[in-house]
Amino acid sequence: FTYCGTKCQIRINKDLNLSLQDCSNEQLSNVWTQLSAEGVLNNTIRDCLAIRVGRNLCDWAYLNLLSSFSKAMYGNSNEATMLTSYIYAQSGYKMRLGRNEQHIYLLYASEHGIYDIAYFDIDGLKFYPFECDKDKLEICDASFPKEKPLSLYIPQNQKFEYNASDVRTLTSRRYPDVQVQVQVNKNLIEFYNTYPSSEINANFMTRWAMYANTPLDAKVKEELYPALKEKINGLSQLEAANKLLNWVQTAFVYEYDDKVWGHDRAFFAEETLYYPYCDCEDRSILFSRLIRDLLGLKTILVYYPGHLASAVCFTDKIAGDYIMLDDKRFIITDPTYIGAPVGNTMPDMDNTQASVILLE
Numbered sequence: 001f002t003y004c005g006t007k008c009q010i011r012i013n014k015d016l017n018l019s020l021q022d023c024s025n026e027q028l029s030n031v032w033t034q035l036s037a038e039g040v041l042n043n044t045i046r047d048c049l050a051i052r053v054g055r056n057l058c059d060w061a062y063l064n065l066l067s068s069f070s071k072a073m074y075g076n077s078n079e080a081t082m083l084t085s086y087i088y089a090q091s092g093y094k095m096r097l098g099r100n101e102q103h104i105y106l107l108y109a110s111e112h113g114i115y116d117i118a119y120f121d122i123d124g125l126k127f128y129p130f131e132c133d134k135d136k137l138e139i140c141d142a143s144f145p146k147e148k149p150l151s152l153y154i155p156q157n158q159k160f161e162y163n164a165s166d167v168r169t170l171t172s173r174r175y176p177d178v179q180v181q182v183q184v185n186k187n188l189i190e191f192y193n194t195y196p197s198s199e200i201n202a203n204f205m206t207r208w209a210m211y212a213n214t215p216l217d218a219k220v221k222e223e224l225y226p227a228l229k230e231k232i233n234g235l236s237q238l239e240a241a242n243k244l245l246n247w248v249q250t251a252f253v254y255e256y257d258d259k260v261w262g263h264d265r266a267f268f269a270e271e272t273l274y275y276p277y278c279d280c281e282d283r284s285i286l287f288s289r290l291i292r293d294l295l296g297l298k299t300i301l302v303y304y305p306g307h308l309a310s311a312v313c314f315t316d317k318i319a320g321d322y323i324m325l326d327d328k329r330f331i332i333t334d335p336t337y338i339g340a341p342v343g344n345t346m347p348d349m350d351n352t353q354a355s356v357i358l359l360e
Contacts, residue, residue, distance in 0.1 A: 001072035003065050005187035006161040008051055010069055011043040018079040023102050031079070035086040045090050052091075055159045059150040061191060063088060063108060063130065078104050094147040096127055098137030105132040107139065109149035112198040115207070125149065152198045154214040160187040162219060165274055173250035174339065175243050180227040184220055184270045192268050205303055205357050211266050212285045212301060213360045216293065220270055228294060237316045240295060241333065241342050248287045248335040252278050281308040283335035288359055291333075300330055301357035304349045309334040312342070321345040325356060 001008055018034065020027050035041060048069070052062045066087050070080035085106045088095050094109040098120070107120060107127040119126040122141055129137065163186040172178035200206040216224075228247075232240035255277035257264045267275070267282035269289045278286075288299040288310045298313040302323065311323055311330035320343015321332040337346040345351055 001069055003068040004061075004160050004191045005163050006055070008065070008069070010047040010051070012073065013040050013044070016040060018074065018082060020078045020082070023078065023099050023104055028082070028097070028099075028104070031082050032086065035082065041087065041090070045087055048087055049091060056156045057158055058152070058154045059093070060152055060195060061158060062091070063093075063150065064191075064194060066091075067130070078102075081106055089144050089147065092146060092148055094125075094144075094149045096122060096142075097140045098129060098132070098134075099139075100132075100134045100137050105134065105137065106130040107137075110152065110198070111149045112152045112200055112210075113202055114152075115197045115199070117196065152196065152210060154210075157215055157218045158188065158191065160185060160191065163187045165189070168273065170247070170251035170273075172243065172247040174246045175231070178228070178231045178243050178247045180224060182220065182224050182273050184274045185217060186274075188217055188270060189274055192271055195268075197266065205301075205355060208266060208281055208285060208301055208303075208308065209357050209359055211268050212288050212357075214268055216269050216289055220273065221293070224273075225294065228290070232294065237295060237297070237314050238318050238342060241291065241297075241312060241314070244290050244294070245287065245333055245335060245342060246339070248283050248290070249338050249340075252283065254279060254336065280336040284308045284310045287333065287335040292359070298328075298330075299359055300325065301359065302330075302332065302351075303355040303357060304346075304353070307336070307346065307349060309336065309346065309349070319343060321351055323351055323354065323356065 018031055020031055048066060051065065057065060066084045070083040073083060074080040081104050085095055085097055096107045098105045098107050107129050109125050109127050114128055117128050118135055119128045120139060164183045165186050167181050167183055169181050197207055198210060232243055253276060257279055260277050267278060267285060269286045272278045272282045272286045284301055288301060291297050291299045291312055300311050302309045302311050309332060311332050313328050313330050318331050322329045331343050332345050333342050334340055334346050337344060
């Protein structure tokens with residue numbers, strides 16, 4: 001079967017033939033018992049976990065991988081949901097089964113609050129229905145030993161098969177020598193299209209940190225970073241940062257999310273490199289990634305009501321507007337304030353009232 005353009009192979013017991021005549025307790029119990037029979041799914045679960053490890057899949061990708069596998073076996077059916085749920089539970093994740101008339105649904109617990117998805121509170125923990133829009137479910141609350149909630153962090157590069165996008169040429173207006181050509185993996189973009197926007201500890205600003213802390217795809221780094229390093233090699237921190245800042249300010253076309261997507265949507269760095277339009281949050285996420293990776297400098301995101309920028313803790317002495325954080329001076333760098341150099345705050349933005357978003 002194929003998941004996000006990536007061909008996968010998983011062994012399945014040839015004698016396994018799931019069949020749910022209805023969603024009665026007896027039928028569900030019989031199928032779960034069938035899946036639990038000794039040795040029936042050992043190789044299947046082993047192969048699923050091996051793909052997760054070998055492909056560096058985050059928890060969200062792993063859940064969707066299991067769903068793709070189960071649908072390849074049983075289509076979009078209750079049997080597929082049962083198979084996904086069982087393997088997911090046996091992989092150590094906290095899940096529950098929900099029932100609505102003649103359909104069953106997987107509910108997954110999440111460490112992080114997810115936007116725009118209704119959840120069910122079970123023993124003080126939020127469970128989100130997977131591929132389900134029902135607001136009323138009868139839920140089996142049986143738990144499993146050592147189960148853990150899903151995390152929406154993406155701590156490492158996920159190794160989807162490479163499907164190159166068209167080449168895109170991006171040029172700085174002030175520094176035309178900073179011109180680079182980039183391609184991204186369309187299979188990774190496909191995955192990001194399914195990624196749910198989330199927050200940590202009910203702090204809505206942390207959702208941007210989730211995107212900004214995700215490492216840039218290795219293939220993109222191989223192509224983009226040497227080209228950018230060549231343009232800033234030998235420059236001071238200020239000169240290098242100004243070149244990178246103007247590149248992000250002027251090489252990309254600004255547009256509001258509501259006009260492009262019909263709703264607010266933050267981008268991972270690769271998405272900003274891929275899509276024709278981006279806004280302030282997307283630029284700040286990309287710029288903060290470049291500064292940390294290419295210059296090795298600590299960076300934060302700076303939130304003003306209705307606007308997102310960034311700030312850099314230079315080790316050189318740099319003049320300009322700044323925010324003090326833990327006795328360190330973070331100089332304002334705004335990737336949306338077109339043409340503004342390092343140290344300039346966009347008009348009508350008050351740094352004394354700004355909120356800081358910490359980044360790794």
